[in-house]
Amino acid sequence: MANNSIKIRAKLKEDVVTVKALMTHPMETGNRKDSKGETIPAHFIQEVTCTAAGKEVINAQWSGGISKNPYISFKFKGAKEGDELTLTWVDNKGKSESASVKVS
Numbered sequence: 001m002a003n004n005s006i007k008i009r010a011k012l013k014e015d016v017v018t019v020k021a022l023m024t025h026p027m028e029t030g031n032r033k034d035s036k037g038e039t040i041p042a043h044f045i046q047e048v049t050c051t052a053a054g055k056e057v058i059n060a061q062w063s064g065g066i067s068k069n070p071y072i073s074f075k076f077k078g079a080k081e082g083d084e085l086t087l088t089w090v091d092n093k094g095k096s097e098s099a100s101v102k103v104s
Contacts, residue, residue, distance in 0.1 A: 006099035010052075010085045017103055019050065020073045021087050029064035045089045048072060052103065053083040079103050 008021040023045065030042030048060040057076045079085070081103055088098035 005097045006087060006089070008085070008087050008099050008101050010079075010101050010103045012079065012081050012103050016075050016077055017052065017079045017085075018073070018075050019085065019087070020071075021099075022069065022071050023048075023089055023097075024069050025089070025091065027064065027066055027068045027070060031064075043091065043093055045070065045091050047090045048087065049089075050074075050085065050087045052076070052079045052085045 005024045006021060008019065010017055010019045025045055026043055027045065028040050028043040030039065032040045034040055042064055044064045044066065045062050048058070048062065049056060050058045055078070057078075058074055060072070062070075083103045084100055085103055086098055086100040088096060090096040
């Protein structure tokens, strides 16, 4: 489980699950400079994966063009109330976080 770096909800309505997630991450492109004029190294989420009841429902490949603290929302079919949904991200420095929630 993540320590508050991912906030996630999964709501079922008429056989469609709507997932909304907010991830805390600096998302640096590697193009900005700090106050001393030195380049801030790239640090961004590369991959976001979501599984529901053990099946992958989304896999997104990202780059440095995504904003700081990214928000993602998507819908899918095939889950039922009470299924466990897990969202995981991996960044370009090898760090990863995940969070799980029950579909309600």
